[in-house]
Amino acid sequence: MQRVTLTIDDDLLAAIDAHGERHGYASRSEALRDIVRSALGTPETAADDGARCHATLSYVYDHEKRELARRLTEVQHGHHDLAVASLHVHLDHDTCLEVAVLRGPTAQVKALADSVTTQRGVRYGHLHLLPESGEHEHGHAHGHSHDDGHGHG
Ligand code: NI
Structure with a gap:
């Protein structure tokens, strides 16, 4: 993960916060990540x-x-x-x-x-x-465990 700084209009930020609150996101970052994911789709698809x-x-x-x-x-x-x-x-x-x-x-x-x-x-x-699966992101071959608790290793 990386930390980024971005510049954003007050109105837009208020809209993002309202969206986050409405959907119950724990943080502004988590809300933004999902907004961006849904805008981009996944790279593969x-x-x-x-x-x-x-x-x-x-x-x-x-x-x-x-x-x-x-x-x-x-x-x-x-x-x-x-x-x-x-x-x-x-x-x-x-x-x-x-x-x-x-x-x-x-x-x-x-x-x-x-x-x-x-x-x-x-x-x-x-x-x-x-x-189709997480294989594109993680692969199955490497031996270490992931820190997200559902790794393949
Ligand atoms: Ni029907």
């Missing part, structure tokens, strides 16, 4: 479509919309190799929330997400990409 990833895809849709539920099911069966699990919640009389956990080559995961979220009648589509 942001930059490299050839890397493998885990992802969650969430979206809301109207199950009464003509043919939509069938089309969504078709899209997902077409990519069954990427699907790990999914969760369906009936939000109200018409509206469903689905969360799909996906795993595979990043480019294919993104393509599947696009083909779901661009369907007419699908709203609030959001894809959250994660690296």
Whole structure:
């Protein structure tokens, strides 16, 4: 870890502190780290479509919309190799929330997400990409323990 000094507008700092308080961050630094992480994505998933990833895809849709539920099911069966699990919640009389956990080559995961979220009648589509594992950062070969308590050594 490194300590950095940065210059920031009062308003923006107040917004960051309000965000940190709202979400229960223990410190301004921890809040800022998560804000930056979510802006950057992870290096593997942001930059490299050839890397493998885990992802969650969430979206809301109207199950009464003509043919939509069938089309969504078709899209997902077409990519069954990427699907790990999914969760369906009936939000109200018409509206469903689905969360799909996906795993595979990043480019294919993104393509599947696009083909779901661009369907007419699908709203609030959001894809959250994660690296497939910590291997890219830590590797498995080295013998020492990590200080974060869940090392591989
Ligand atoms: Ni439903």
